[in-house]
Each structure stands twice: as C-alpha cells, then as structure tokens.
Amino acid sequence: MLRTFVYDPLGQQGWLRPNHLHPPFNNRKAREALLHVMDQVTYLALAIGQSKYYRTCYSVFACGGSYAAQRGAEPMMKHDLGRARQLVKEAGYDGRPIVVIHVTDQPLLKGAGPVTQRRLESIGFNVDLRAMDWATAITVRARRDPPTREAGTSITPCSRGLT
Numbered sequence: 001m002l003r004t005f006v007y008d009p010l011g012q013q014g015w016l017r018p019n020h021l022h023p024p025f026n027n028r029k030a031r032e033a034l035l036h037v038m039d040q041v042t043y044l045a046l047a048i049g050q051s052k053y054y055r056t057c058y059s060v061f062a063c064g065g066s067y068a069a070q071r072g073a074e075p076m077m078k079h080d081l082g083r084a085r086q087l088v089k090e091a092g093y094d095g096r097p098i099v100v101i102h103v104t105d106q107p108l109l110k111g112a113g114p115v116t117q118r119r120l121e122s123i124g125f126n127v128d129l130r131a132m133d134w135a136t137a138i139t140v141r142a143r144r145d146p147p148t149r150e151a152g153t154s155i156t157p158c159s160r161g162l163t
Contacts, residue, residue: 030091035075036084046111084123097128
C-alpha cells in the first residue's frame with residue numbers, strides 16, 4: 001500500500017486550557033495574565049524543533065481559515081511579563097498551587113508542560129507539574145469538581161489536533 005503525506009493547510013493550533021470554573025482562573029485578570037506569558041515560538045521550537053516545520057499564528061481561530069483574525073492577540077505578540085505579574089496580583093492570587101498537566105506519551109505535547117510551568121512561575125504562580133499519559137490527562141481535565149487545597153486548579157497545555 002502506498003502512503004502519501006497529506007498536508008493540512010490550517011495545521012494544528014495549540015491551546016492552553018485553564019480551569020476557568022475555580023480560582024484563580026475564574027478571575028478574568030488571571031486568565032488575561034496567561035495571554036502575556038504565552039510565547040508561541042518557545043512552545044513550537046520545543047514541540048516541533050526545526051523552524052521550517054512550523055509557523056506562528058496569533059489568532060484564536062486557525063490561521064488561513066475564514067475566521068482568522070489577530071484582534072485581541074496583542075498580549076500574545078508582546079509578551080509583557082511585568083503586566084502579567086501585575087494582573088496576577090490584581091486577580092488576588094493567594095498562592096494555592098496551579099496543577100499543570102504534563103502529557104508524556106504524545107511527542108507533540110511533551111515539551112509543553114515544563115515550558116508552561118516555567119512561564120507561570122515567572123509571573124508568580126505556584127506550579128505543581130504532574131506527569132501523566134494522554135488518557136489520564138483528558139480524564140483529569142474533564143473534572144468539574146472544586147479542587148482541593150492540595151491539588152489546586154489545573155491548566156492543560158494541549159493541541160487541538162489531539163483532542
């Protein structure tokens with residue numbers, strides 16, 4: 001059987017999914033702080049490697065698609081860590097741990113957890129990195145129960161193409 005490479009012109013779009021039902025990400029300012037620390041180039045370089053195989057895209061919707069737009073993407077383009085730290089303080093973050101889910105069995109996602117941990121710690125969040133396989137990650141991510149003080153709320157760096 002002959003196999004051919006099928007090119008998807010829209011590619012895959014990575015997402016960072018905070019649990020917005022519980023503190024601190026139930027506060028708009030805490031979620032906005034995330035926009036200021038997300039650096040696509042860092043994530044793509046670690047996940048893909050060679051820059052000829054990826055491109056940045058500052059749009060909520062897939063670049064090249066009919067809904068692609070850069071409106072509201074300025075925080076992701078500028079990476080203002082000072083503004084992100086200020087937003088974390090304004091959100092009233094109390095130091096409870098933020099659980100970052102680190103998927104270890106999907107090559108595209110393997111680098112996202114540690115990068116997210118470092119980026120969040122750089123703006124003042126207390127981060128608990130939890131390594132797990134993909135099946136466990138989607139189960140943990142789907143939970144809607146209030147987090148315990150020890151567990152904290154979760155954040156999932158993941159790719160739309162794998163969900």
